Amino acid sequence: MQREKLVLVGNGMAGVRTLEELLKLMPEKFDITVFGDEPCGNYNRILLSPVLTGEKTIDQIMLNDERWYRENRITLHKGRKVTRIDRLRRQVLAEEGTAAEYDRLILALGSEPFVLPVPGAGLPGVISFRNIHDVDLMIEATRQFRNAVVIGGGLLGLEAAHGLMARGMQVTVVHLLDTLMERQLDKPAAELLRNSLELRGLKFLLGKETAAILGEKRVKGLRFKDGAEIAADLVVMAAGIRPNIALARSAGIYCERGIVVNDTMQTYDPRIYAVGECAEHRRQTYGLVAPLFEQAKVCANQLAQFGFASYKGSVTSTKLKVTGIDLFSAGNYLGDADSDELIFKDAAQGVYKKLVIANNRIKGAVLYGDTIDGTWYFQLMRDATDISAIRDNLLFGKAHVGSAGHGAAAGRIAQAPDDTEVCGCNGVCKGEIVRAITANNLFTLDQVRAHTKASASCGSCTGLVEELMASTLGSGYSETPRKKPLCACTDFNHEEVRVAIVANALKSIPEVRRFLDWRTPDGCHACRPAINYYLLCAWPDEYQDDVQSRFINERIHANIQKDGTYSVVPRIFGGITTAAQLRAIADAADKFKVPTVKITGGQRIDLLGVKKEDLPGIWGELGKAGFISGHAYGKALRTVKTCVGSEWCRFGTQDSTTMGIRLEEMSWGSWMPHKFKMAVSGCPRNCAEATIKDFGVVAVESGWELHIGGNGGVKVRATDLLCKVTTEAEVLEYCAAFLQLYREEARYLERTAPWIERIGLAYIKGRIVEDRRDRKALAERFMESQKHMQIDPWAGLTNNPDRRAFIPIKPVRMSPDEATVEA
Amino acid sequence: MTWLEIGSIEEIPRLGSRVIKTPAGDIAVFRDARDEVYALEDRCPHKGGPLSQGIVFDRRVACPLHNWIIDLESGMATGADHGCARGYPVRVIAGSVHVNI
Numbered sequence: 001m002q003r004e005k006l007v008l009v010g011n012g013m014a015g016v017r018t019l020e021e022l023l024k025l026m027p028e029k030f031d032i033t034v035f036g037d038e039p040c041g042n043y044n045r046i047l048l049s050p051v052l053t054g055e056k057t058i059d060q061i062m063l064n065d066e067r068w069y070r071e072n073r074i075t076l077h078k079g080r081k082v083t084r085i086d087r088l089r090r091q092v093l094a095e096e097g098t099a100a101e102y103d104r105l106i107l108a109l110g111s112e113p114f115v116l117p118v119p120g121a122g123l124p125g126v127i128s129f130r131n132i133h134d135v136d137l138m139i140e141a142t143r144q145f146r147n148a149v150v151i152g153g154g155l156l157g158l159e160a161a162h163g164l165m166a167r168g169m170q171v172t173v174v175h176l177l178d179t180l181m182e183r184q185l186d187k188p189a190a191e192l193l194r195n196s197l198e199l200r201g202l203k204f205l206l207g208k209e210t211a212a213i214l215g216e217k218r219v220k221g222l223r224f225k226d227g228a229e230i231a232a233d234l235v236v237m238a239a240g241i242r243p244n245i246a247l248a249r250s251a252g253i254y255c256e257r258g259i260v261v262n263d264t265m266q267t268y269d270p271r272i273y274a275v276g277e278c279a280e281h282r283r284q285t286y287g288l289v290a291p292l293f294e295q296a297k298v299c300a301n302q303l304a305q306f307g308f309a310s311y312k313g314s315v316t317s318t319k320l321k322v323t324g325i326d327l328f329s330a331g332n333y334l335g336d337a338d339s340d341e342l343i344f345k346d347a348a349q350g351v352y353k354k355l356v357i358a359n360n361r362i363k364g365a366v367l368y369g370d371t372i373d374g375t376w377y378f379q380l381m382r383d384a385t386d387i388s389a390i391r392d393n394l395l396f397g398k399a400h401v402g403s404a405g406h407g408a409a410a411g412r413i414a415q416a417p418d419d420t421e422v423c424g425c426n427g428v429c430k431g432e433i434v435r436a437i438t439a440n441n442l443f444t445l446d447q448v449r450a451h452t453k454a455s456a457s458c459g460s461c462t463g464l465v466e467e468l469m470a471s472t473l474g475s476g477y478s479e480t481p482r483k484k485p486l487c488a489c490t491d492f493n494h495e496e497v498r499v500a501i502v503a504n505a506l507k508s509i510p511e512v513r514r515f516l517d518w519r520t521p522d523g524c525h526a527c528r529p530a531i532n533y534y535l536l537c538a539w540p541d542e543y544q545d546d547v548q549s550r551f552i553n554e555r556i557h558a559n560i561q562k563d564g565t566y567s568v569v570p571r572i573f574g575g576i577t578t579a580a581q582l583r584a585i586a587d588a589a590d591k592f593k594v595p596t597v598k599i600t601g602g603q604r605i606d607l608l609g610v611k612k613e614d615l616p617g618i619w620g621e622l623g624k625a626g627f628i629s630g631h632a633y634g635k636a637l638r639t640v641k642t643c644v645g646s647e648w649c650r651f652g653t654q655d656s657t658t659m660g661i662r663l664e665e666m667s668w669g670s671w672m673p674h675k676f677k678m679a680v681s682g683c684p685r686n687c688a689e690a691t692i693k694d695f696g697v698v699a700v701e702s703g704w705e706l707h708i709g710g711n712g713g714v715k716v717r718a719t720d721l722l723c724k725v726t727t728e729a730e731v732l733e734y735c736a737a738f739l740q741l742y743r744e745e746a747r748y749l750e751r752t753a754p755w756i757e758r759i760g761l762a763y764i765k766g767r768i769v770e771d772r773r774d775r776k777a778l779a780e781r782f783m784e785s786q787k788h789m790q791i792d793p794w795a796g797l798t799n800n801p802d803r804r805a806f807i808p809i810k811p812v813r814m815s816p817d818e819a820t821v822e823a
Numbered sequence: 824m825t826w827l828e829i830g831s832i833e834e835i836p837r838l839g840s841r842v843i844k845t846p847a848g849d850i851a852v853f854r855d856a857r858d859e860v861y862a863l864e865d866r867c868p869h870k871g872g873p874l875s876q877g878i879v880f881d882r883r884v885a886c887p888l889h890n891w892i893i894d895l896e897s898g899m900a901t902g903a904d905h906g907c908a909r910g911y912p913v914r915v916i917a918g919s920v921h922v923n924i
């Protein structure tokens with residue numbers, strides 16, 4: 001097949017990232033040619049600041065050297081500026097006559113520094129801060145001159161000023177407005193910033209408008225509108241950037257502030273794409289790398305003709321890369337008439353935090369002096385997490401929000417000593433993680449997991465590990481936390497996968513992987529069980545469960561123990577049993593020589609230490625006495641604990657035991673995102689501990705209180721009250737509706753407690769209590785699905801003649817030498 | 824050196840595993856998505872978990888006890904973990920699997 005021709009103009013961060021993404025998807029589709037007017041490969045522009053201060057060298061910030069282009073068979077025309085696009089002939093033309101034809105063209109031209117239109121702006125010694133050449137000029141100047149003036153008190157200007165000062169110059173920052181970084185900071189934060197920069201020796205002239213740059217052969221000084229003058233041997237203009245659109249405009253491509261693109265990153269000429277700072281999407285241009293990388297991904301997806309990714313705009317956050325200054329800003333940090341502000345200020349310590357809240361969601365944040373929670377706030381903001389439950393402590397940070405159960409590590413992990421255990425499962429300490437991050441340049445959670453194992457098991461310390469990453473990487477680089485992908489095989493998150501399954505009627509795991517363009521051929525142990533569940537939930541009547549994508553426990557319907565034997569827990573509805581049933585369990589235990597019989601914490605009986613090959617046998621025995629599987633091993637309904645209730649108890653107000661049995665009869669067998677536990681107590685003394693269950697029912701004189709989202713495990717959480725109802729039928733209906741909502745919307749391996757904290761109680765009430773029709777529809781879907789789920793897996797496996805999965809293979813033949821085998 | 828013929832490849836589920844009991848101990852025989860077959864001792868180098876019970880993907884298996892990821896070809900633990908499960912040569916002749924013990 002003839003390859004198509006792809007040309008990229010603009011050898012910078014957005015353009016080359018697009019090529020990298022494309023090469024991952026379809027390395028063979030295009031012959032690629034790149035034009036760049038800088039004289040080198042692609043480098044990390046944002047690290048020019050540390051190069052200026054001397055903390056990094058140019059070599060250390062190269063992202064793609066020339067070998068990379070060669071290895072990927074990309075023709076690179078470096079130091080060539082493209083001057084014309086001929087859309088009729090589908091050609092780009094560069095200076096010195098180089099030309100290239102294209103089938104598809106990517107424009108990634110970046111921005112141009114804005115140069116103030118004042119007399120003298122063209123004098124030698126007046127430079128911008130955009131590329132390696134500018135940095136060279138600045139470093140050169142620091143060797144000969146003493147006085148520098150930076151025009152512009154924004155991010156770029158301050159980084160330039162800091163760098164020049166670090167190299168020994170006297171630096172004055174001139175800014176038109178009277179607060180610094182007004183596009184990221186509110187007044188109080190800007191004041192703190194100015195104070196600490198002044199303490200370091202920077203000078204500021206705020207509220208000053210430059211009228212002219214003075215000098216004849218070289219810059220000598222500046223004059224302001226008010227007539228004042230200041231001496232300068234170097235002037236850095238950092239007064240803003242302008243998307244680079246001249247080339248596109250001259251080719252007749254529609255531009256406003258930037259080159260206008262749609263959600264697939266196409267310009268008005270569909271063969272031509274634009275990404276990066278030069279592009280304008282939904283009236284927005286961006287000047288940070290995180291959004292550009294998102295655009296690059298979408299553009300590559302489109303170029304590879306997968307065609308499903310689309311760009312919806314980005315929420316951005318910023319940090320200032322000045323060593324020792326911690327500053328974080330995101331979203332609508334100023335707030336408006338509809339928002340509230342949470343503010344903490346301790347000027348003596350130099351700490352200021354502000355969160356802008358509307359509708360119980362974080363809309364913006366400014367943090368100064370203590371930014372450790374920046375990524376967390378940003379994640380809450382991007383996920384639109386309902387924060388009403390944690391609002392009281394929100395400002396104090398993640399460490400102060402419901403970390404019961406984390407012991408020592410719950411303190412501020414950044415300040416904890418190195419031997420603080422962070423991951424209890426794998427015994428990994430803080431020091432180990434920090435060392436791994438710095439020694440191996442780890443940037444993502446997955447990398448840290450792979451290197452240290454921290455948070456790779458139960459995952460409850462994930463937040464701590466993320467905090468450590470944030471504090472260790474610190475001001476190094478502010479890559480936006482992306483939406484968390486489902487696992488390392490994909491960039492899509494749980495929600496996107498679920499939506500894709502339903503919207504595109506995907507009906508098998510390979511189909512999902514193909515459609516969503518998985519990076520691995522058969523997925524992994526993390527994504528396969530999740531997708532299997534999502535398919536099962538979406539298509540209860542059709543989907544053929546994929547046994548090999550289930551954890552061993554769910555594959556063979558028993559809990560694996562540390563010695564490789566299994567436990568058997570028969571279902572005991574509502575915890576009510578009979579002497580005959582107990583006898584049958586005892587007989588089964590005898591017959592199969594069960595070493596341990598235990599009463600569990602969930603009011604059931606556990607037969608521990610059963611050999612795999614004996615499982616079908618013991619199930620058969622139990623089945624004869626009427627037992628079915630208790631799903632003690634599954635992401636499924638576990639137990640419904642009950643108390644004795646009004647039948648016997650002198651305080652009982654309702655028959656809690658019967659209610660428990662009804663609930664268990666209704667919901668056993670259903671597969672869920674995670675395990676699901678219920679309890680019913682007969683009065684508010686709550687002997688069945690209903691208020692730490694996923695769904696808890698507490699009887700009162702006038703009816704039943706329904707509680708949701710409790711958890712007694714790693715992190716204790718008491719339930720939220722959902723509502724009160726009067727009849728048994730209502731309890732069952734509300735329960736079924738809640739179960740189904742959880743099944744349809746929670747992420748795989750997310751228990752109800754974290755799920756509710758993420759989406760908010762109000763949302764659940766809205767769907768189950770306030771909207772009667774929605775509740776009924778949910779409950780109906782649950783009951784419909786139960787028709788296909790309530791099949792006892794033990795009976796199925798006992799009666800299935802193919803018990804191969806349970807028994808070792810017997811060799812058919814043993815041959816001591818080659819000849820007999822070949823024969 | 825003895826070749827054990829353990830029967831048709833179909834006895835082993837795709838992306839799954841079966842165990843053979845041998846004088847040398849339990850051996851887990853895995854089959855990947857491309858019908859390649861591998862044999863490792865059925866003992867995780869971490870705490871002895873039965874690898875045959877793990878989830879198989881690519882050329883790897885995730886141990887059912889604590890999720891160490893073991894490379895099926897070499898028996899080596901991957902990522903930050905260190906250890907090795909002994910491997911045994913395998914060959915498939917006319918659809919029949921032989922393991923060398």
Ligand code: SRM
Nearest residue numbers: 559567600601602603604632638639711712713714715751
């Ligand atoms: C058997 C039992 C302990 C006992 O002897 O009493 C038990 C045993 C296990 N629990 Fe549990 N839990 C048992 C009651 C509980 C309870 C109490 C309860 O249900 O009333 C809790 C706290 C309540 C809760 O879940 O909110 C509990 C919280 C956990 C957790 C933490 C869950 C969490 O969300 O934080 C885990 C880990 C997990 O699921 O990832 C866990 C996991 C386990 C596992 C499955 C560990 C594993 O993956 O192998 C243990 C399986 C042993 C086995 O083979 O049976 N077990 N576990 C209890 C079985 C009850 C039953 O009849 O089904």
Ligand SMILES: Cc1cc2nc3c(=O)[nH]c(=O)nc-3n(C[C@H](O)[C@H](O)[C@H](O)COP(=O)(O)OP(=O)(O)OC[C@H]3O[C@@H](n4cnc5c(N)ncnc54)[C@H](O)[C@@H]3O)c2cc1C
Nearest residue numbers: 010012013014037045046081082109110276277287288289
């Ligand atoms: C000093 C500095 C610090 C920064 N710090 C941060 C930070 O901390 N965090 C952050 O998110 N962002 C930061 N940024 C912004 C970030 O670097 C840019 O948003 C990003 O580089 C833009 O990528 P791009 O591909 O759109 O443009 P560029 O990276 O500028 O690439 C465009 C390329 O196209 C070339 N080009 C233009 N026209 C033509 C033509 N006609 N022919 C051939 N080649 C052409 C240009 O020379 C350039 O090489 C910083 C920027 C600077 C300058």
Ligand code: SF4
Nearest residue numbers: 561562600601713714
């Ligand atoms: S608390 Fe639960 S998971 Fe921990 S050892 Fe006991 S049974 Fe096992």
Ligand code: FES
Nearest residue numbers: 867869870872886
């Ligand atoms: S025994 Fe295999 S991971 Fe622990």
